[in-house]
Amino acid sequence: MFRQAGWDEPIIFNLGKVGRVGYTLPEVEEDVKRAVGNLYTFIPENLQRKNAPKLPELSEPEVIRHFIRLSEMNYGVDSGLYPLGSCTMKYNPKINEYLAGLPKLGMLHPYQDESTVQGILEILYRLERWLADITGTAEVCLQPSAGAHGEFLGVCLMRAYHKLNGELEKRKDVLVPDSAHGTNPASAAMAGFNVVVIPSDEYGCVDIEALKAAVSDRTAGLMLTNPNTLGIFEKNIEEIAKIVHEAGGLLYYDGANLNPILCKVRPGDMGFDIVHINIHKTFGTPHGGGGPGAGPVGVNEELAKFLPVPRIVFDGERYRLDYDKPYSIGKIRCFYGNVAVLLKAYAYILSLGREGLEEVAEVSVLNANYVMQKLKEIDGLALPFNSEKPRKHECVFSAKPLKNKTGVSALNIAKRLLDYGLHAPTIYFPTIVDEALMIEPTETVEKEELDRFIEAMREICREAHEKTVKVLKAPQNTAVQRLDEVKASHPQTMALSWRMYQKKLAAKDP
Numbered sequence: 001m002f003r004q005a006g007w008d009e010p011i012i013f014n015l016g017k018v019g020r021v022g023y024t025l026p027e028v029e030e031d032v033k034r035a036v037g038n039l040y041t042f043i044p045e046n047l048q049r050k051n052a053p054k055l056p057e058l059s060e061p062e063v064i065r066h067f068i069r070l071s072e073m074n075y076g077v078d079s080g081l082y083p084l085g086s087c088t089m090k091y092n093p094k095i096n097e098y099l100a101g102l103p104k105l106g107m108l109h110p111y112q113d114e115s116t117v118q119g120i121l122e123i124l125y126r127l128e129r130w131l132a133d134i135t136g137t138a139e140v141c142l143q144p145s146a147g148a149h150g151e152f153l154g155v156c157l158m159r160a161y162h163k164l165n166g167e168l169e170k171r172k173d174v175l176v177p178d179s180a181h182g183t184n185p186a187s188a189a190m191a192g193f194n195v196v197v198i199p200s201d202e203y204g205c206v207d208i209e210a211l212k213a214a215v216s217d218r219t220a221g222l223m224l225t226n227p228n229t230l231g232i233f234e235k236n237i238e239e240i241a242k243i244v245h246e247a248g249g250l251l252y253y254d255g256a257n258l259n260p261i262l263c264k265v266r267p268g269d270m271g272f273d274i275v276h277i278n279i280h281k282t283f284g285t286p287h288g289g290g291g292p293g294a295g296p297v298g299v300n301e302e303l304a305k306f307l308p309v310p311r312i313v314f315d316g317e318r319y320r321l322d323y324d325k326p327y328s329i330g331k332i333r334c335f336y337g338n339v340a341v342l343l344k345a346y347a348y349i350l351s352l353g354r355e356g357l358e359e360v361a362e363v364s365v366l367n368a369n370y371v372m373q374k375l376k377e378i379d380g381l382a383l384p385f386n387s388e389k390p391r392k393h394e395c396v397f398s399a400k401p402l403k404n405k406t407g408v409s410a411l412n413i414a415k416r417l418l419d420y421g422l423h424a425p426t427i428y429f430p431t432i433v434d435e436a437l438m439i440e441p442t443e444t445v446e447k448e449e450l451d452r453f454i455e456a457m458r459e460i461c462r463e464a465h466e467k468t469v470k471v472l473k474a475p476q477n478t479a480v481q482r483l484d485e486v487k488a489s490h491p492q493t494m495a496l497s498w499r500m501y502q503k504k505l506a507a508k509d510p
Ligand SMILES: Cc1ncc(COP(=O)(O)O)c(C=O)c1O
Pocket: 086, 087, 146, 147, 148, 149, 180, 181, 183, 184, 225, 229, 254, 256, 257, 278, 293, 295
């Protein structure tokens, strides 16, 4: 049975005592003087710090124990199964962290002269080439910091393309299927486009007739995830590409679901013009808490001239940064992107090679289909959209039959799973499935762990039918019990920094 630690742990600012020391630094003034010599005296008087910053003062064990206790009340990809559909929360091999943490890489500064950063430029250049090869695109830009950021770059590229063709004024529509991730319409709207939603057909794929009716000379492009968020491969992709291209639009690939097709099929070969890659999902670097991530974007030859600057170029001897790109949309982020995250992806691809990446795709699909077949047997869960067909890396069940019969919802199931020491799947997305449970086991899980999840799901549905209150009151075995989800995400109730916390205290007690 699982029982999470529950410490009554204060925040670090409320720990320690004035004068308590954890680590002794050399005399700062002397040290700085030694390091920068006369420069020190050039810091203007008004910029020199007079008082020490107000930091908590703690001993080393206090710091270590504080963070260990917090970690014991947490659950992460190193704890166990994390089947958060669409998010691809998989185990990240530690060797990637090791490589990214090497001091020779970690101590580099983006303002260093090109001649002194040839090594990292070579790594980034190679990574660009590998990603172009994997996605079937001509050129890749590593700058975006997340999938959504890559999407935003992608739609900005669409805009630049139509502008250069003198068609931007009329091409205002970006088409987005109703199964799309919310960031797709958000990115299109941020780039100034109108969002036109395309319904799914009975098989969970883009409704071709609805697509035909929606495309016109107002179409800037279509944003598509393939396999889509139901885990279903859009089998009509070539026809979709033809429809969009014939109308003068561009085809955008949301690469959040690239892992099940790695080295099997390539978005570029399917007809996509712009592709983003969620590095932090597909290539084994951590994802969560909004970052850090990386969302490189690959494009076909025609669009390459619009990519952000600088571009890394290799003249056969030296790597250099090329800013001389008159059609470039400019910069989308400072420097070369989230380099530490990109380094982990580089290590991941290098360590697995083409065959290893293919195996990633195969096992991610195998695991999802194993779970899907087993869950189909459970009374109360339904698999909408062509339930006889296999899925790719994820499957989306509906808990609606269970809810209708017992009152137990997808949310209740998700909360009860926590009591079993398992992370919950994504719930209520995609929105086209009622009471959705979106399950993505990933390829980094053994069969025994999948069986544990399946057993827990079976047991929870049984509890629901037996009307045990446990499932409605869950979680009980976790560090915190059921949170008020609205309150927890309301900016008025959150104190995200010590300063905010102090302000809140002051407001309560004037
Ligand atoms: C299908 C899909 N597209 C786009 C995104 C956005 O990616 P990111 O979270 O890196 O911004 C996600 C995130 O989970 C996703 O699942």
